Amino acid sequence: MASSSGARKYPKRLYDVDKTPIQSRSMNHSSAGDDVVSELRESAVGVILKLKELEYIWSASCVHHFLANQLAIDNIHEMWSLIDCMPLRFSLYEFGEITGLNCDPLDKNEIWDVEHESFWLEMNVPTLEGPTLKELQAFFPICRNWSREKRVMIGLLCLLCVGIFGISSNSRIPLHCAKRVMDPAAFQRYPWGRVGFTSLLESIKVLTYDKKKSYTFHGCVHALLIWVFEFVPGLGEKFGNRREGAGVPLLSWRGSRPLMYHQRPKCKCIATPKSIPLNVAPA
Known part of the structure; x- marks a missing residue:
């Protein structure tokens, strides 16, 4: 848009016209520190x-x-x-x-539970449901200064959304699965492969x-x-x-x-x- 005093001058283009590179890879970003990423990788x-x-x-x-x-x-x-x-x-x-x-x-005989309401309230997530990926993504800029433990929990929840349940960004993780991120031992022993396979095969069967x-x-x-x-x-x-x-x-x-x-x-x-x-x- 031209100004009242004439054409506006801008800095030189980084790439010449018609020579801008075509996107050939996904655009990714990360908000977790190396310490958190390392723990997520070994989870x-x-x-x-x-x-x-x-x-x-x-x-x-x-x-x-x-x-x-x-x-x-x-x-x-x-x-x-x-x-x-x-x-x-x-x-x-x-x-x-x-x-x-x-x-x-x-394990149908497992007796396990954990207090989870306070963490959901801190994230503005309903206490009777697990979070959505969109809600988790909204906290990426905020959680930088949170404790390492809480950042790991958010990272695990993201991995569940994307790689285990494979649900849309507006769908919620089942609460009984989501709250396991608050208990490292309970999270590690849970058969996430069975959960992921069931989610995948059920979606295949109904299509x-x-x-x-x-x-x-x-x-x-x-x-x-x-x-x-x-x-x-x-x-x-x-x-x-x-x-x-x-x-x-x-x-x-x-x-x-x-x-x-x-x-x-x-x-x-x-x-x-x-x-x-x-x-x-x-x-």
Whole structure:
């Protein structure tokens, strides 16, 4: 906009016109100190943070191909896909092997509780519900001066939102799970892998893949792509980006290879399999 005295003069552009760099990576920020990040990395859900630190490339087309070729089964605890006449199972066992998260059964005899109301009140969160990711993000600039213990709790809550429940920024973490961040021992022993798998598989089971332009998963969705790379012979070597000596399979891949746009498959990332009707049930 010009001023009354003439055209306003600005400093020279950092990049020339039409030469500004195109965003090719996610834009991230961090508010936690190194001491907090280190503790989060070694926590029971630390694999989620380690995955975030990788230059990970998600391949929705590859995962969609397997979801669209699911077999119609009644077992709510498993998903089966049939690719080129080869049945592939995705269950709690595969999820645990891929993520390394604790997938033990829930301890129905556990008697445990902790005082949590004061912390929620400090965060302006309803005392009968867990926080949302949006509420947690609002505290990033504020919690810099909080105690290390409280900053760790906020970090753990964020990891639960993003990597275990995989819920939207306005959805609340179940209270019985959220308040475990206030008891380190109770948090460490809880089977978060089972929780994350249940969240993921339930969202898969209720979706339809032929009537919507988009759909949303919950849980640790990245386990699906690594499952494809690990369990389909040759697929990971052809389209994946493997890392050596990374530990659990979830951290052994940087996702799909960062192909140039003109190299990317137009519709799917693997060869077209034989047509498989979705109403087929395994024998």
